[in-house]
Amino acid sequence: MLVKISEAQWVITYKCKLGGVTNYCVVPGHSPGEVDLAQKIEALNVLNKIGIKTLKFLGGNFEDMDIPEIKEIVTTANNMDFNYVITTSGLDKAKIYEIVGETRIKKGSGLFFSVDFLNPDFSIGGCSFPKTIAALKLIPEIKDDISVLGINTVINSKNLDELPKILRWITEMGGYMNICPLIWGDWKKFIYRTQSREYALRPEHRSKVDEITKKLVAMKHQGYHLACSDDYALKIGEVCSREDHFGWDCSNLSFCPILRVDANLSLMVCSDIKGSKISRFIIFDLSNSEKYELFLKSWVEDPDRNECCKNYGCYWSNIVRAVYNFDTGGSFTE
Numbered sequence: 221m222l223v224k225i226s227e228a229q230w231v232i233t234y235k236c237k238l239g240g241v242t243n244y245c246v247v248p249g250h251s252p253g254e255v256d257l258a259q260k261i262e263a264l265n266v267l268n269k270i271g272i273k274t275l276k277f278l279g280g281n282f283e284d285m286d287i288p289e290i291k292e293i294v295t296t297a298n299n300m301d302f303n304y305v306i307t308t309s310g311l312d313k314a315k316i317y318e319i320v321g322e323t324r325i326k327k328g329s330g331l332f333f334s335v336d337f338l339n340p341d342f343s344i345g346g347c348s349f350p351k352t353i354a355a356l357k358l359i360p361e362i363k364d365d366i367s368v369l370g371i372n373t374v375i376n377s378k379n380l381d382e383l384p385k386i387l388r389w390i391t392e393m394g395g396y397m398n399i400c401p402l403i404w405g406d407w408k409k410f411i412y413r414t415q416s417r418e419y420a421l422r423p424e425h426r427s428k429v430d431e432i433t434k435k436l437v438a439m440k441h442q443g444y445h446l447a448c449s450d451d452y453a454l455k456i457g458e459v460c461s462r463e464d465h466f467g468w469d470c471s472n473l474s475f476c477p478i479l480r481v482d483a484n485l486s487l488m489v490c491s492d493i494k495g496s497k498i499s500r501f502i503i504f505d506l507s508n509s510e511k512y513e514l515f516l517k518s519w520v521e522d523p524d525r526n527e528c529c530k531n532y533g534c535y536w537s538n539i540v541r542a543v544y545n546f547d548t549g550g551s552f553t554e
Contacts, residue, residue, distance in 0.1 A: 224512070226273040227542050227550025228479035231488075232260070232293075233279040252484040257289045261296050263485055263503050268300040270506050272479070273549030275304040276332070276538075290315065291323045303328040305368055305552050309347075310334075310354035320365045330368030330552070332398070333359060335386055342379045344419045359393050368552050369395035370447060372537075375456065376402045376419035380432050387436060387444050396447040396553045399436070400537035401460040403492075407532060409524055412491045421460045429457035447553050448537060449544045459535045466533030468540065471526060476519040478542035478550070479506075487515065491536050495522040 234251050255263075267275060275297070297304050306325075308316065310333050319325060333355035336348045343349045355371065363369055371390050375383065383399070390397045403413040404420045421429055433453045440446035446453065459467040470490070480488040485503045489495035497518040505511040519525070528534070545551045 223475060223516075224271055225476060225479045226271055227477070227545065228267055228272045228274070228481060229276045229278055229491075229538060230263075230267075230481040231278045231483055234483055235279075252482055252486065254483045255485055257292060259485065260289070260293060263481070264293070264296050264300060266503050266507055267479075267481075268302060270512070272302045274552065275302050276552075277304060277306045279307070290319065294319055294323050294325060297329070298324070298326040303368070303552070305330050305332050305370065307332045307334075307372070309351045310358050311350065313354075313358060316358065316362065320362050325366060327367045330366040330370065331362075332370040332372055332552075334373075335359075335371040335390065335397075336374050336376070337379050337382045338385050338389060339382065342382045344376055344378050348374065359390075359395065363393045363395065369393065370398060370552055371395060372398050372400065374402055375399055375421070375429075375460075377421055377425050378419055380425070380428050383432050384435050384439060387439055387446060391443075391445045396445040398447040398537055398541075399453065399456075401456050401535055403466070403534055403536060405465070405532045405534075407528070409494070409528075410492050411494070413534070421457075421462075423461055423463060426457050426461040429461055430454075433457060445553065447551075448541055449554070452537070452540055452544065456535065459533075465531065466535050468535050469529035469533040470539060471529035473543065474520065475546075476516055477546050478539055489519065489522055489525045489528075490534075490539050492534065493524050493528055495519070495524045497522040498525075 233254060308331055310316065325331070334348065334351040335355050336352050337343050338356070343352065359369065373383065373386055387397050402420050404415065404417050405413050406415045433456050436446055437450045437453050440450070480490055481503050482488050482494065486494070486499050487501040487503065489498050498515070501511070501515050501518070506515060542550060545554060
């Protein structure tokens with residue numbers, strides 16, 4: 221029996237007004253091109269047809285004029301069987317109000333922002349700063365109008381003491397906090413991870429990381445909204461506070477836990493790499509059961525994935541959480 225994926229992420233645009241102000245990620249160097257609205261709508265129908273249950277829209281500045289068809293996309297997604305969230309920089313306040321107010325986001329779906337600090341003294345600068353400031357101002361204003369509200373927080377060596385405060389704040393706002401450590405590495409095939417290690421977790425941070433992650437997990441059991449498993453959070457110190465490469469890789473996985481769709485509708489191995497085998501597939505291929513099965517086999521065998529596993533590793537929250545949540549079809553809040 222063919223085991224199908226039920227969680228997906230779609231990088232719907234790489235256009236990002238903040239991309240040029242930081243080396244926080246290398247996305248601006250990756251531009252595969254984007255499809256028109258008709259193809260985007262068709263892709264949504266395919267995702268619905270193949271049984272996707274949770275979809276996360278990713279992008280540079282998704283609600284901005286970079287994606288002028290945002291209203292049509294939201295309206296279409298509202299009529300699908302899956303739930304979705306849109307990640308946003310929070311910079312286009314007017315457009316967000318329009319999506320939340322006039323167009324409306326259906327129940328069970330919502331928005332995710334970026335919040336890496338509460339006190340600006342703990343900012344690492346770059347695009348993290350304006351996105352966080354925008355989110356801190358906007359979230360209190362729209363929190364009552366969104367069914368699913370969340371933040372993505374990048375754990376770095378500078379903001380460790382801020383993490384419990386952020387978790388307390390977003391819980392008070394009625395939202396959820398997803399955490400992901402700063403992922404670093406220098407390989408020409410990486411798309412998202414930063415090359416700089418300036419704010420990376422190192423061995424000297426291990427005890428502090430363990431202290432803070434234990435506190436976050438304890439807060440979760442007290443009712444605070446930490447959107448990841450205990451195991452994932454508690455292993456951050458062990459996996460990431462290293463001098464060489466990350467201590468987690470997906471080489472031991474015998475299945476693809478999450479579907480990653482690029483802006484041109486080609487499929488990807490994960491956040492970081494397109495994959496020499498996987499990038500030959502497009503989302504429409506998965507409507508065919510034989511091609512779907514071939515895609516799953518190709519993901520496991522993809523040489524770029526295995527090269528990354530061997531030499532770099534990772535600890536991206538999306539793929540690790542997808543493994544934990546595979547049987548439930550993914551989750552935005554667990």
